[in-house]
Amino acid sequence: SAVISQKPSRDICQRGTSLTIQCQVDSQVTMMFWYRQQPGQSLTLIATANQGSEATYESGFVIDKFPISRPNLTFSTLTVSNMSPEDSSIYLCAGQTHYGYTFGSGTRLTVV
Amino acid sequence: QKEVEQNSGPLSVPEGAIASLNCTYSDRGSQSFFWYRQYSGKSPELIMFIYSNGDKEDGRFTAQLNKASQYVSLLIRDSQPSDSATYLCAFSPGGSQGNLIFGKGTKLSVKP
Numbered sequence: 531s532a533v534i535s536q537k538p539s540r541d542i543c544q545r546g547t548s549l550t551i552q553c554q555v556d557s558q559v560t561m562m563f564w565y566r567q568q569p570g571q572s573l574t575l576i577a578t579a580n581q582g583s584e585a586t587y588e589s590g591f592v593i594d595k596f597p598i599s600r601p602n603l604t605f606s607t608l609t610v611s612n613m614s615p616e617d618s619s620i621y622l623c624a625g626q627t628h629y630g631y632t633f634g635s636g637t638r639l640t641v642v
Numbered sequence: 643q644k645e646v647e648q649n650s651g652p653l654s655v656p657e658g659a660i661a662s663l664n665c666t667y668s669d670r671g672s673q674s675f676f677w678y679r680q681y682s683g684k685s686p687e688l689i690m691f692i693y694s695n696g697d698k699e700d701g702r703f704t705a706q707l708n709k710a711s712q713y714v715s716l717l718i719r720d721s722q723p724s725d726s727a728t729y730l731c732a733f734s735p736g737g738s739q740g741n742l743i744f745g746k747g748t749k750l751s752v753k754p
Binding site for chain 1: 676678740743744747
């Protein structure tokens with residue numbers, strides 16, 4: 531199955547700044563997804579990233595706050611913009627394979 | 643609102659016993675169901691997927707699906723301490739782009 535490299539693995543950021551998270555897949559995947567996981571909670575879908583088109587955002591998430599790029603079938607980025615402490619969370623990318631999702635290793639973001 | 647309901651646990655079983663994890667889902671149009679295991683501090687990893695009513699076995703794991711009751715379960719036979727983790731149930735909503743809706747997870751503890 532696909533292997534996804536995600537970076538950074540963790541970061542501590544100042545409020546008001548932005549962080550870009552990158553995911554590189556070792557094979558082509560049609561769909562990629564970005565999730566957020568609050569401590570002790572399940573995964574909440576932020577957006578679906580398609581190659582060559584704008585990402586599709588879930589209710590409560592907007593492009594200005596979470597811009598996403600998907601330049602090809604093996605790479606995607608998520609930017610968390612104008613961060614506040616409420617954005618502290620684990621961010622996960624996932625690629626869709628024939629047998630479900632493969633997840634990246636996650637980015638633990640702390641905003642101070 | 644498309645949702646997955648899981649008992650958050652913790653579920654504690656002795657080593658060698660059968661662990662039974664259950665979930666119900668809200669979307670009758672769902673066709674694909676998944677079980678993920680998530681160790682603390684790690685990203686989810688796929689254990690099993692099931693599309694058809696009935697049972698699907700893979701080693702010590704058996705997934706059971708009942709679409710009429712909108713119910714899916716995971717049985718872990720001969721439970722090992724290494725099975726201690728949070729188990730996430732997920733489904734792909736009918737008509738979706740393939741994104742998954744996750745439950746909050748059941749925390750399993752296998753006692754030696």
